[in-house]
Amino acid sequence: MSTSMTPPGVPGPGTTTAEPELDEETTTASLGRGEGTSTAVRGRDEQMTTGAVAQEQEQEQEQGRDKGTIRLGDRTRGEATDDTPRYAPEWLELREGADAAARAAELLDPLRIRLANLPRRANGLVIHDLGCGTGSMGRWLAPRLDGPQHWVLHDRDPYLLHFAAVGSPRSAADGSRVTVETQRGDVARLTADSLAGASLVTASALLDVLGPDEIEALAAACAGAGCPALLTLSVVGRVEFTPEHPLDDEITAAFNDHQRRGDLFGPEAINAACDAFARHGATVRVHPSAWRLGPDESALTTEWLRGWVGAAVEQRPELAARADAYLRERLAACEAGELSVVVHHSDLLALARPTGGA
8 A cells, every 4th residue: 555556446557576485374463562663474484574574675676576457455355375466555655644534533433432332351442454554544543542452453465564563553542552463364264253352343445345255254253253343445436526527437437347347346345235234233334435635635646547547448448548548638637736536435334233252
């Protein structure tokens, strides 16, 4: 979430950078208030400290190597390899404000009630953030919850885990301490055992890049652990432009088809997740969480448009000529402050039945 940014659920121009060679096991690091600002990512023969990570990224940018297309979902599906594509942290930073404004605060009161009824633990809430990126969910949610919190940040990308750890919040809404642990690995492999003791599972822009088996596994893991899940910013396949354009609907349909490639649910993921959690006995609530992009968000709109149109053309190459003209027109309107976009998402709160260990 550099050279370019990649919008949620769409491919776009970006930087694909080879990962350092890491141990097969998930690596971990902890960071709490007063514990410094350095996060270690353990390799086979060395530790990559904060400075080493930054130095390697600078070298990669200078060399301009491994440029390619980044697709949402690459960080969560399949095995991590030395050429695993990753989000550009600059893209994640660019979208963080829009994400924060969009997330459904209406779901927080029922969540707080559930969390308040959990058995008291000495270290407070234990929150697992899946596909954490640079940690924007923690920065949004931790200051909105009372009591001490320990966040377990999951991602396949060690660089993003580094940014998430050093940028994590240090205090809760009531001033209680917030600590962080990072775990590198495939979030699709989480089980009830790996969530044992969890108070909450969170994720952003994750459901629409999961397939049927992965959504079922996530719902089963949360049910088995008896912990609620707050899953935000899932695309639902609707985009509104002001002013409208004759090609809007055709580009939207092509993009939505791209989201459904392979076994992915794409825009239908939110409904599939609701069904899966309900089958496992959870009470499910859904609330809209749209991006509302105007002239003040023109930088985000520009990058999102490039990726959104690019995905549509990748899905339907016959659109290329018309889509190119469409994109130029839309970007010009955006630059002139004459374009507004509403990108619709939904947030899901699944309140699993508590278990004896919850």
